[in-house]
Amino acid sequence: MDVLDKIxxxxxxxxxxRKLHVAKGSLDAKEVQRLARSAVAVGRPKAIYxxxxxxxxDYNTIKIDGVTFTSHVLRVNLDEVERVFxxxxxxxxxxxxxxxxxxxxxxxxxxxxxxxxxxVASRGYLSSYLERKYALGQxxxxxxxxxxxxxxxxxxxxxxxxxxxxxxxxxxVTLTDSFLMVPNKSVSGILFPTEIxxxxxxxxxxxxxxxxxxxxxxxxxxxYYREKD
Numbered sequence: 362m363d364v365l366d367k368i369x370x371x372x373x374x375x376x377x378x379r380k381l382h383v384a385k386g387s388l389d390a391k392e393v394q395r396l397a398r399s400a401v402a403v404g405r406p407k408a409i410y411x412x413x414x415x416x417x418x419d420y421n422t423i424k425i426d427g428v429t430f431t432s433h434v435l436r437v438n439l440d441e442v443e444r445v446f447x448x449x450x451x452x453x454x455x456x457x458x459x460x461x462x463x464x465x466x467x468x469x470x471x472x473x474x475x476x477x478x479x480x481v482a483s484r485g486y487l488s489s490y491l492e493r494k495y496a497l498g499q500x501x502x503x504x505x506x507x508x509x510x511x512x513x514x515x516x517x518x519x520x521x522x523x524x525x526x527x528x529x530x531x532x533x534v535t536l537t538d539s540f541l542m543v544p545n546k547s548v549s550g551i552l553f554p555t556e557i558x559x560x561x562x563x564x565x566x567x568x569x570x571x572x573x574x575x576x577x578x579x580x581x582x583x584x585y586y587r588e589k590d
Contacts, residue, residue, distance in 0.1 A: 362409065362525065363409070364408075364532060368482060369486075370404040371401070372475065376478075378390055389467075392471075396459065396471055403456070404453055404456050405453040406479045407451050407532040408448060410491065412446060415442065415444075418440070421436065425524075428524055430513070431514070431517065432514075432517070434513065435503050435513055442555075447525075449547065451544055456475065456479060456544070476545075480547070484548060501559035503559075505517040508564055512561060515540045519540065560575035562575040562576070563575045563581045564577075
C-alpha cells in the first residue's frame with residue numbers, strides 16, 4: 362500500500378475565474394485570487410492505492426485480495442486482467458478550514474470549485490504516478506455508485522475501503538453511514554489496464570449530467586450482459 366501525501370497543488374487562477382464566471386480585475390476576482398493563494402498555502406491533496414490481484418471470478422462477482430465485489434460490469438471489465446489498483450483520492454480536509462459555516466454562500470461556492478480542482482490534481486497525479494512506476498499503458502476506472510445504481514452499488518464502498526484499513530489516519534478520508542466520503546471532494550474506485558478505454562457514462566442513460574465524459578451507448582449495455590455460449 363502506498364500513500365501519496367505530497368501532491369503539489371497549483372491553481373491556474375485564470376481557469377478558476379473562468380469556471381466561476383468572475384471577470385478579471387473585478388472586486389470578486391481579487392477575493393477569488395486571495396482565496397486561491399490561501400488554498401495553495403494550506404492545501405494537501407492526497408491519494409492512496411494498493412497493488413491487488415484477482416483471485417476469483419463469477420457471473421456477478423469478483424474477488425480481489427480476499428474482498429468480494431458484486432458488479433457484473435466490473436467482472437466483465439476485469440476478465441482479461443490479473444493486477445488492479447484500488448484507490449482513494451481526495452482534495453484533502455485542510456481546505457475545509459478556509460471557509461466557516463458563517464461565511465456567505467458565494468465564498469463557499471468558490472471554495473468548492475477550488476476543491477474540485479484539487480481533486481483533479483490528486484487523481485491526475487495518482488494516474489501519472491502509477492503509469493510511471495508500473496510501466497502501464499492506457500487505464501480505465503470504475504467507482505462504486507457511479508452511473509446507474511446496478512452498475513456497481515454505492516454500498517460496495519464499504520468493501521473497497523476495507524482494503525485500506527484506517528483511511529482517516531492514512532489520508533483523512535472517512536465513509537459515512539450513507540456511503541458518502543468526507544471530504545466531499547473525494548473519489549474511490551479501481552484502476553485497471555485496458556486496451557479499449559471504458560467510461561461508466563457509456564452505460565448510464567441519465568440526462569443533464571454535468572460530469573458526463575462519454576455518450577450513452579445502448580449497444581454497449583447489451584454487450585455487457587450478453588453471455589458467451
